[in-house]
Each structure stands twice: as structure tokens, then as C-alpha cells.
Amino acid sequence: MSDSGDNGQTSADQTYRVLARKYRPATFDDLIGQDAMVRTLTNAFAAGRIAQAYMLTGVRGVGKTTTARILARALNYEPKKGDGDGPLPGPTVVMPELGVHCEAIMASQHPDVVEMDAASHTGIDDVREIIEAVRYRPMSARYKVFIIDEVHMLSRQAFNGLLKTLEEPPAHARFIFATTEIRKVPVTVLSRCQRFDLARIGADLLVEQFRFIASSEGATITDEALALIARAAEGSSRDGLSLLDQAIAQGAGTIEAQDVRDMLGLADRGRVIDLFEAV
Known part of the structure; x- marks a missing residue:
């Protein structure tokens, strides 16, 4: 049967998105049940106390990966330019509208926000690629942000390879880790991160x-x-x-x-x- 036989139905099928993706939070205001983390980040950003690495932990489905992307957006938030714009603000959790980099970051398509799933990239070679990429300045954003999901799945060699970079990262680089198994993350890595425990909602x-x-x-x-x-x-x-x-x-x-x-x-x-x- 030809696709043209029912264009309306075909279009609906192609554009349908599951609710979890359709209503995924885009700002810290959209997050529910994580008031303590949002308050801490709001105060830290206002004071210019931006950590070099963040560790997000919690059970599945509470918003760790989503929070990581929102955090990457906040680190690189830049309002779209218009007439009479003043100096560009620094990192901020106040994002009243989509900025220059926001859509690409939330869609995981920004060249300066690198996402890696440690469940399928567990080895030292994968970490070496990140360490090599850290050396280069961001192409267009303020920071080069590396989001590593399920970080507890990294091998011991991979964790050891990260330590030096985490301890003394370049000024233009930030790391955001997410995990459901915080006990499997080495203490040497945890001590180099600002940790947030996302609560059950x-x-x-x-x-x-x-x-x-x-x-x-x-x-x-x-x-x-x-x-x-x-x-x-x-x-x-x-x-x-x-x-x-x-x-x-x-x-x-x-x-x-x-x-x-x-x-x-x-x-x-x-x-x-x-x-x-x-x-």
C-alpha cells in the first residue's frame, strides 16, 4: 500500500513522541522534587562558584540525564542577540527563553557538549578520546561540557585515566557524571566532584x-x-x-x-x- 493512501495517519505516527520525551524538563524550574539541588545550584551560580565536575546520583527515572543537559545549558547560556543588548551574562540558572545554544544542547547535538554512555564505552581508549578532546577550546560555547552517563560502568583503568584531568581540568572544560550506582564510583573520583543526590519524587x-x-x-x-x-x-x-x-x-x-x-x-x-x- 502506498504511503499516500493515509497521509494524516502516517504523519501522526512519524511525529508521535512518548510522554517522557515530549514533556522532558528544559529548565531548573521544570524539575520537580529536586528543590534542594536547584537551590544549591542557584546560589552557587549567583556567587560564581562553578564546580569543575558534578556527580548526579539517584534511582532510574528521576531526571539525572535531563538535569545534566539543563546544567550544560546553564553553563553555556547566552541570550539571543538583539538591539541594545548589554554585555553577555556568565553562567546562570535563570533561562527565561531559549538561548543561542539551548536547542542544540537539549537535543544532544551541540559540538561543545559531548555525551558518552559509559555502559557501552567502558574502556581506557574511550576515556583517552575525552582527555584528548579536553585539550581543545570550545568551538562556540562558553564551556566544553562532557556528560558521562552510567559512569560507574567505567573500568578501573578508565577511572584512573580520568583522575589527572579531573584534578586539574582546563578552565574551559566541565564534567557532569550521572550514575545509579554511586557505591561503584571510586572515592578518588567522588572527591573531585560536587555531588547531588536526586531524590525519589x-x-x-x-x-x-x-x-x-x-x-x-x-x-x-x-x-x-x-x-x-x-x-x-x-x-x-x-x-x-x-x-x-x-x-x-x-x-x-x-x-x-x-x-x-x-x-x-x-x-x-x-x-x-x-x-x-x-x-
Whole structure:
């Protein structure tokens, strides 16, 4: 069958994005449940106390990689030029609009923000490439930022290769590490980083986030259904949004608590209570 037979449907399929990507935070104001980290970074940036390396740790789905990209954006934030613009500001967490480098950074397409997944690049040769790249100044941004996800997966040799660069990095370079297994990261590396523990997101905050997103998607969902999804997410926004995505598809736009129970394989609470009373 030709693609031209149903252009509208084909276009919709091609442009669809899962909720976790569609509603990914773009600024520190968008992050939920991480107030302590945002407050610390806000004060540090205002005082010009920019660390040479950051370590972000927490369970899956709480926003470590997203936070790393927002942090890279803040380090390199530069308002789009216009008539009467004054001197360019330094790094800032206040980003009221998209700057010169923002879209490329958030899309992982900026030449001065290098992302590496340590789960598939574990060896010393991969780290040597980073060390070599650190020597060169950024092409257009203020800092050359290296984001290494799942950093605990690096080999011992790779960690040792990073130490010297982390201790005395060039002024134009910054490192951001993310990990779910902080205990596997050598103390010698941790001591050279400013560490932030991203907390599990509270169920009440997740409920509010999911309610807003469901409404934005044109779906109707009950409070009980929202609470069930938030509880199943176990503090992970990404996991919860995946469940919400599934629930919207299953409920065809209207989601009741029973729909979520069926989806999650949960027992009906009333029947459980009846069973205990019978015993």
C-alpha cells in the first residue's frame, strides 16, 4: 500500500513522541522534587562558584540525564542577540527563553557538549578520546561540557585515566557524571566532584504532573487512577509517564481506576478487604 493512501495517519505516527520525551524538563524550574539541588545550584551560580565536575546520583527515572543537559545549558547560556543588548551574562540558572545554544544542547547535538554512555564505552581508549578532546577550546560555547552517563560502568583503568584531568581540568572544560550506582564510583573520583543526590519524587508531585500532562493530551483520568500510577512509579517520573502513556492508550482517552488496576495486574481493593474479613 502506498504511503499516500493515509497521509494524516502516517504523519501522526512519524511525529508521535512518548510522554517522557515530549514533556522532558528544559529548565531548573521544570524539575520537580529536586528543590534542594536547584537551590544549591542557584546560589552557587549567583556567587560564581562553578564546580569543575558534578556527580548526579539517584534511582532510574528521576531526571539525572535531563538535569545534566539543563546544567550544560546553564553553563553555556547566552541570550539571543538583539538591539541594545548589554554585555553577555556568565553562567546562570535563570533561562527565561531559549538561548543561542539551548536547542542544540537539549537535543544532544551541540559540538561543545559531548555525551558518552559509559555502559557501552567502558574502556581506557574511550576515556583517552575525552582527555584528548579536553585539550581543545570550545568551538562556540562558553564551556566544553562532557556528560558521562552510567559512569560507574567505567573500568578501573578508565577511572584512573580520568583522575589527572579531573584534578586539574582546563578552565574551559566541565564534567557532569550521572550514575545509579554511586557505591561503584571510586572515592578518588567522588572527591573531585560536587555531588547531588536526586531524590525519589513524591507521589503527590507525580500526581500533579500526571494530571497536567493527561489534560494537555486531551485525556480524562480519575484521581484514584492517578494515585495508582504514581504509586506504581515508585518515585520515578519516567516510569510513571510510561505507565500514563500506556493507560491513555488502553482507556482510549478516558481512564478509570479499574483500567489502571487491570493494566498493572492489581487486585481490587474491595475484594481484598472482603477476603480478610472472611478470614
